[in-house]
Every structure is written in structure tokens, then in C-alpha cells.
Amino acid sequence: MTAHPISETVASLMPRARAELTELVAFRSVADPAQFPRSECEGAAAWVADALRAEGFQDVAALDTPDGTQSVYGLLPGPEGAPTVLLYAHYDVQPPLDEAAWVSPPFELTERDGRWYGRGAADCKGGFVMHLLALRALKANGGVPVSVKVIVEGSEEQGTGGLEQYAEAHPELLTADTIVIGDCGNFRVGLPTVTATLRGMTMVRVSVDTLEGNLHSGQFGGAAPDALAALIRVLDSLRAEDGSTTVDGLPADAEWDGLAYEEADFREDAKVLDGVGLIGGGSVADRIWARPAVTVLGIDCPPVVGATPSVQAGARALVSLRVPPGQDAAEATKLLTAHIEKHTPWGARVTVDQVGQGQAFRADTSSPAYTAMAEAMRIAYPGQEMQTAGMGGSIPLCNTLATLYPEAEMLLIGLSEPEARIHAVNESVSPQELERLSVAEAHFLANYARSQQA
Missing domain, CATH: 3.30.70.360 (Alpha-Beta Plaits)
Structure with missing residues (x-):
């Protein structure tokens, strides 16, 4: 089967993606001045802003949010009458915890056993690189068919609500027809998944x-x-x-009525020690999603x-x-x-x-955007159908956006599959997942533009 031009373009861009992720991971951008200097977050914000300007984004700015951090915004205008898509990621990261427990330094992107290791590689600096790859692939193959807004948050991991408060005070800034949150992950490596609920x-x-x-x-x-x-x-x-x-x-x-999570799979994903039982009652999915x-x-x-x-x-x-x-x-x-x-x-x-x-979040999975994403996932993951799962974690901004823009469709994808070990030592990202999800996002933007013209 002949590869799609978008797939070929993304594949050719992967060395550049690795180099950029290496630069971005190097910032110790923990949004807690008691642990790391504020300059690390400011440096990461400046890097993101420069990357957007290099891609032709307008109105690029590091927004000072009420919690003392910065969120980076940019606008890439599309064709006349095209829908607007908001792409989200965050550049702040969790603390590295015990740095001595990392096999390689947490803020040096290191390839090992087919994965790239480093704090934020999956959660969520890799998510921003995913957005860049998708846009570059479209520009190399006819152009970006939608208007794109990008917002890259600086305090998501701290939960201090800076971007939520800023968005509420400036509701016109992030208006969009659909929103892609690049801060979740596939249920398994190689199994395309959208996240429908967040605790x-x-x-x-x-x-x-x-x-x-x-x-x-x-x-x-x-x-x-x-x-x-x-x-x-x-x-x-x-x-x-x-x-x-x-x-x-x-x-x-x-009780959770969607995708099942087998106990044996969960034990393996969570690396539960032999002989130690899981806690709680009901199914695993009940416990972690519902x-x-x-x-x-x-x-x-x-x-x-x-x-x-x-x-x-x-x-x-x-x-x-x-x-x-x-x-x-x-x-x-x-x-x-x-x-x-x-x-x-x-x-x-x-x-x-x-x-x-x-607040918790629940998406409308019957919307046209989900149909467009399912079609895109079939191209990026041949032989696989898009799955819908929950996520036990929180992305506070989702509920804020859903309240501000009730007509906007919202999809949650990303690189934080179980092997990524986000928030733990030795966090990593699968470059194959980065490549495939970038392909999927590019096709989604094209599919979505066509669906809105029909």
C-alpha cells in the first residue's frame, strides 16, 4: 500500500521533532518557584512562542495569567469562511521526583529501547510538538484548511487555575468551532483512543x-x-x-459502561508488585474513571x-x-x-x-468532530478503529472551555499511554505514537474542514 503524502511528510519530519523536543525538555519548567526558578518556565514559554512565530502564527503572546505563570497564544488564519480549531497543550511539567532513580537525566531527552525518555516528553511537551508536526504536514501538502488557534498552558500540573481565570476574563480569545486537547493518551500503544471523560x-x-x-x-x-x-x-x-x-x-x-480495563492489564500497566492486591471494589474502569x-x-x-x-x-x-x-x-x-x-x-x-x-468533564462523542477524528485515526492506524475511554486524571481547562463555548466540539487525544509513565520517574514517549498521532491530527483537520463545507 502506498503511504499517504501526509504520512510521508510526518515521517520525514521526525528527526526535527526529536531535536525540538530535546530543546523543550531541557527546560526544567516546573511551575513551582520553591523547586525551580521561574526563569525555567519563562524560557520554555519563549521557546514555544518562537516556534509559533516560525510557523507563521500571528498575535503570538506570552499571556500573564492570574496565578503568576504564562500561557502562550497564537493564531494561524485559514481560508475565508473556514472553521476555527483550538489546539491545546501545556509546557509545565511535574517535578522529576527522585532524580537519582532516573536511568538517564530527567531533563535530557534520551533514546532507549525505542522510546524517548525525559520529563514532559509525553506530558505534555510532546503534545505541542505533535501539533507542530500536524500543521507542518498540512502546509507541505496544500495548506492548512482551517483557522488554528494554539494555547500552551504554563501551570496545568499545579492546578492553580491561571489559564481558566484568564479565559473567563477574555472569553473571545479562545473561541473556536472545535477544540483538540493534546494532553491525554491512547489506551494502549497502537490503539487509537479519544478520551470522553475526565475526573x-x-x-x-x-x-x-x-x-x-x-x-x-x-x-x-x-x-x-x-x-x-x-x-x-x-x-x-x-x-x-x-x-x-x-x-x-x-x-x-x-459504574463505567464503556471500554473495559482488564485487571491483569492494569496490574501490568501500574507495575503492581507480585502478591499485592488492588484496592477498591467494582471493575477497574469503575474505580479509575467513574x-x-x-x-x-x-x-x-x-x-x-x-x-x-x-x-x-x-x-x-x-x-x-x-x-x-x-x-x-x-x-x-x-x-x-x-x-x-x-x-x-x-x-x-x-x-x-x-x-x-x-471540575470533571464529559465530551459529546456523537458530534461531527468525532466522526472526522475516527476517519483520521483509520488512516494513521491501519486496521484499527478509534476507541473511546475515560481518564482518571484532570484537565481543569476542559470544563472551563465547555462552559465558555457550549457549542464547541471537544476532542481529547495525546501521547500519555500507559508505557509513558507520566508523573513518575523515567517518563517517556513513543516516537511511533508521536508520528501516528501527528498524522491523525493532520487528517482530522482536513476532514473537519471538509465536513463543515458540506
């Missing part, structure tokens, strides 16, 4: 205080209220015996090395609650806060501060 999230900082200062555990232990022990009690109350999330008043029994899930992200307490025999006067934890479609994140925050306050033992003083929040 929302709320993040809170829990602080427990019991004493004016630490005390000697031999002299006072057994009667003095230990703040760390109180915090552990609180955190334990958020799970049932089987590990299911239990927040008082929050439903946790919904039900709430609480996770303790971190605890402030003395490390084992250097610990002293002390009763702790104070302790803190950062707690995340994923909220499925159909549940309001603000209401879930209230329920989580009330639960923590109720279950704090011994009259300990507890403070719950909200750190971040985003």
Missing part, C-alpha cells in the same frame, strides 16, 4: 497541631497527643477496609534518618481527591473538609486549606 480534582493541605512544641517521647509519650498520629488517623479514615475511598456524603458506587479517589500526595514529618525520640507537635499532609463526572468539585471539597474535621481525633486543632480545584 475533576480538589487538592487540600491538612494541618494538625496538638502541642506548643515537640516533646521527649520517653518523658511525655503515652499521654501527650501526637499530631503525626492524629494526622495518620485522619488520613486512614478516608479509606474503607478494601481501600475504597470513603468521604462522608460523597457517592462512590458509579468513582472518586483520594490520594495522600505528601506528608511533612521527620525523615527516618536523623529522627529524634519526639512526640510531634504538628504535622501536615497534601491530599488530592479525584472527582468523577456528575459530581461537583466544589461540593466534594466541602464534603472532604467536613470529613477531615469530623474524623480528627483527640480534639486536635485541624486546618484545611484548598490548594487547587478543577
Whole structure:
């Protein structure tokens, strides 16, 4: 079978794509000045802006958003009367965690075993490169048939809502007929997938205080209220015996009726150790796509090395609650806060501060844009049909865009398939998936333009 010209063009552009992703991954663009200097994010934003200008985008700007970060915007005008498509990605990344645990340096793109390793390679700097490849392929084969807006966020991973607030204050900026969010992933490498649902999230900082200062555990232990022990009690109350999330008043029994996720496949994807059971009840898909899930992200307490025999006067934890479609994140925050306050033992003083929040999202999979994407996926993945799945993670901007532009169609694709290990050490991207999804996006834009002319 003769390869399609768009496929051939994308294949020829892959060395350039690798070089560009290498440059972009090199920015340590964690949107947390306590961990990395702001200049790293600003450098990444400037790189994205320069890339858009080089592709002929107009009105390119690094937008200062209310949370102190920058989102990069650009417009590529299309033919007269053509529909407008908004392409989204983000350049900020998760912290590298234990850099010593990476096989290769987290901010140096490194090829190994057919994959490219580096923080942000899949989530989501690779997503921006995917957009560039698709547009370049169209320009090399007759031109881009739609008007294209690109927005590349600078604080998605932190959940601080900067771009959402900016979009709400400037609703005309991101108006589009359809929106492609390049921040999800295929269910499996080689299985083309669109994501139809996202869980929302709320993040809170829990602080427990019991004493004016630490005390000697031999002299006072057994009667003095230990703040760390109180915090552990609180955190334990958020799970049932089987590990299911239990927040008082929050439903946790919904069922997923789409693509199944076999338990054996999940164990392999999650790299669960032999003999360790999964937590929760219902199917795997129920648990990760349709039900709430609480996770303790971190605890402030003395490390084992250097610990002293002390009763702790104070302790803190950062707690995340994923909220499925159909549940309001603000209401879930209230329920989580009330639960923590109720279950704090011994009259300990507890403070719950909200750190971040985003609503869940559900797409309309019957829209013309999904038909156009399904046709594009058949070309990019010969012999495969597009699948529809959920995702347990959150992209807060989706719900904001759906509210601002209720008539716009929204599709979620991307490079974060299970082998990518996003948010973990040794994150990587499959260059084959980058190539195929770039081909799919290019064909989608062409298909969508034709469908709107019909």
C-alpha cells in the first residue's frame, strides 16, 4: 500500500521533532518557584512562542495569567469562511521526583529501547510538538484548511487555575468551532483512543497541631497527643477496609459502561508488585474513571534518618481527591473538609486549606468532530478503529472551555499511554505514537474542514 503524502511528510519530519523536543525538555519548567526558578518556565514559554512565530502564527503572546505563570497564544488564519480549531497543550511539567532513580537525566531527552525518555516528553511537551508536526504536514501538502488557534498552558500540573481565570476574563480569545486537547493518551500503544471523560480534582493541605512544641517521647509519650498520629488517623479514615475511598456524603458506587480495563492489564500497566492486591471494589474502569479517589500526595514529618525520640507537635499532609463526572468539585471539597474535621481525633486543632480545584468533564462523542477524528485515526492506524475511554486524571481547562463555548466540539487525544509513565520517574514517549498521532491530527483537520463545507 502506498503511504499517504501526509504520512510521508510526518515521517520525514521526525528527526526535527526529536531535536525540538530535546530543546523543550531541557527546560526544567516546573511551575513551582520553591523547586525551580521561574526563569525555567519563562524560557520554555519563549521557546514555544518562537516556534509559533516560525510557523507563521500571528498575535503570538506570552499571556500573564492570574496565578503568576504564562500561557502562550497564537493564531494561524485559514481560508475565508473556514472553521476555527483550538489546539491545546501545556509546557509545565511535574517535578522529576527522585532524580537519582532516573536511568538517564530527567531533563535530557534520551533514546532507549525505542522510546524517548525525559520529563514532559509525553506530558505534555510532546503534545505541542505533535501539533507542530500536524500543521507542518498540512502546509507541505496544500495548506492548512482551517483557522488554528494554539494555547500552551504554563501551570496545568499545579492546578492553580491561571489559564481558566484568564479565559473567563477574555472569553473571545479562545473561541473556536472545535477544540483538540493534546494532553491525554491512547489506551494502549497502537490503539487509537479519544478520551470522553475526565475526573475533576480538589487538592487540600491538612494541618494538625496538638502541642506548643515537640516533646521527649520517653518523658511525655503515652499521654501527650501526637499530631503525626492524629494526622495518620485522619488520613486512614478516608479509606474503607478494601481501600475504597470513603468521604462522608460523597457517592462512590458509579459504574463505567464503556471500554473495559482488564485487571491483569492494569496490574501490568501500574507495575503492581507480585502478591499485592488492588484496592477498591467494582471493575477497574469503575474505580479509575467513574468513582472518586483520594490520594495522600505528601506528608511533612521527620525523615527516618536523623529522627529524634519526639512526640510531634504538628504535622501536615497534601491530599488530592479525584472527582468523577456528575459530581461537583466544589461540593466534594466541602464534603472532604467536613470529613477531615469530623474524623480528627483527640480534639486536635485541624486546618484545611484548598490548594487547587478543577471540575470533571464529559465530551459529546456523537458530534461531527468525532466522526472526522475516527476517519483520521483509520488512516494513521491501519486496521484499527478509534476507541473511546475515560481518564482518571484532570484537565481543569476542559470544563472551563465547555462552559465558555457550549457549542464547541471537544476532542481529547495525546501521547500519555500507559508505557509513558507520566508523573513518575523515567517518563517517556513513543516516537511511533508521536508520528501516528501527528498524522491523525493532520487528517482530522482536513476532514473537519471538509465536513463543515458540506
